[in-house]
Amino acid sequence: MFDLRSDTFTLPTEEMRKAMYNAEVGDDVYGEDPTVNKLQDMGAELTGKESALLVSSGCMGNLIPLMLKGGRGKEVICAKESHIAQHEIGAVCSLAATLPVYADSKFGILDPKSVESKIHGGAYDGSDSAIIEVENTTSGLIYPLETMKEIKKIAEDHNLWVHLDGARIFNAQVASGISVKEYAACADDITFCLSKGLGTPAFSLLCGDKEFIEAAKRCKKLLGGGQRQVGILAAAGIYALENNVERLAIDHANREKISTALSESGWADVVISSTNMIFFKASYPMDKVIAAMRKKDILMLQDAGMGRIVTSLNISEKDTDAIVKAIRELKEEDFR
Numbered sequence: 001m002f003d004l005r006s007d008t009f010t011l012p013t014e015e016m017r018k019a020m021y022n023a024e025v026g027d028d029v030y031g032e033d034p035t036v037n038k039l040q041d042m043g044a045e046l047t048g049k050e051s052a053l054l055v056s057s058g059c060m061g062n063l064i065p066l067m068l069k070g071g072r073g074k075e076v077i078c079a080k081e082s083h084i085a086q087h088e089i090g091a092v093c094s095l096a097a098t099l100p101v102y103a104d105s106k107f108g109i110l111d112p113k114s115v116e117s118k119i120h121g122g123a124y125d126g127s128d129s130a131i132i133e134v135e136n137t138t139s140g141l142i143y144p145l146e147t148m149k150e151i152k153k154i155a156e157d158h159n160l161w162v163h164l165d166g167a168r169i170f171n172a173q174v175a176s177g178i179s180v181k182e183y184a185a186c187a188d189d190i191t192f193c194l195s196k197g198l199g200t201p202a203f204s205l206l207c208g209d210k211e212f213i214e215a216a217k218r219c220k221k222l223l224g225g226g227q228r229q230v231g232i233l234a235a236a237g238i239y240a241l242e243n244n245v246e247r248l249a250i251d252h253a254n255r256e257k258i259s260t261a262l263s264e265s266g267w268a269d270v271v272i273s274s275t276n277m278i279f280f281k282a283s284y285p286m287d288k289v290i291a292a293m294r295k296k297d298i299l300m301l302q303d304a305g306m307g308r309i310v311t312s313l314n315i316s317e318k319d320t321d322a323i324v325k326a327i328r329e330l331k332e333e334d335f336r
């Protein structure tokens, strides 16, 4: 099976497993796991932030800043398509007690003018804007750096915190040539995932200034995220940052080939094709498309009412050629 459902299905490679086996470990709740500490230092260095904290998941990396900088009577301005709005079980409201306010966006990319128009506060009976949340990449799309700079400037003018959900920020770096540090400079904190295209079994890093990360540690503990000898998993993160960043270019090239095959198929209308993701509409019902692809050993998903294909280290260049061939072979009767 060619698994194109998500880059979260990536499996740890033999080399990554060896790095995990050999990891030096300690009690991370006491800050004594040398492998976790090394990974956190790498995260801080790569993002240009003072400090970093290993967190259980991307959701936790989003939730902690919302809890620390949002809270009762506070608002976060974000895109309606954002992960915090759509895919985190409403934790923004239920756990962070923060009200999401949607500014205008296209495929998840915020319009800075609309962001500014949503900022308000100080009324005796209203909630106050506190955070602006930006997601890069969003549905595979790369945020223009200028847009991020504009949003950061607006935030500074209004004394708001900027949280960057950079779950796939390394995909943005590899595709755009703009460093993670440059993107992270447009935000007060950034979280990025190790368990997506970078291929680890778990974990994200949350990076920011020392004061923020110290508060984040307590928040992580509060959420039940204090873990012990997790250097065994952090070693996978170190391996991923050292070996799996540049290779994301292969995933992007594979995505391009599959996207071309879909565009030329006559039945698919590609709406988004960027970094490692494709979103497309089809002239057939999407469940029929998914079933037809499955018969060709291709696994894909439906998301936001469209077909979704994600390339990752699960898929080699040879696999991509086979996928392209299979898509080109699909005939009308395959969709019945």
Ligand SMILES: Cc1ncc(COP(=O)(O)O)c(C=O)c1O
Binding pocket: 008, 056, 057, 058, 059, 060, 062, 083, 135, 137, 165, 167, 168, 193, 195, 204
């Ligand atoms: C943009 C984005 N942010 C956050 C997350 C949450 O990551 P996790 O599944 O590790 O909680 C995801 C997961 O797919 C994501 O795509």
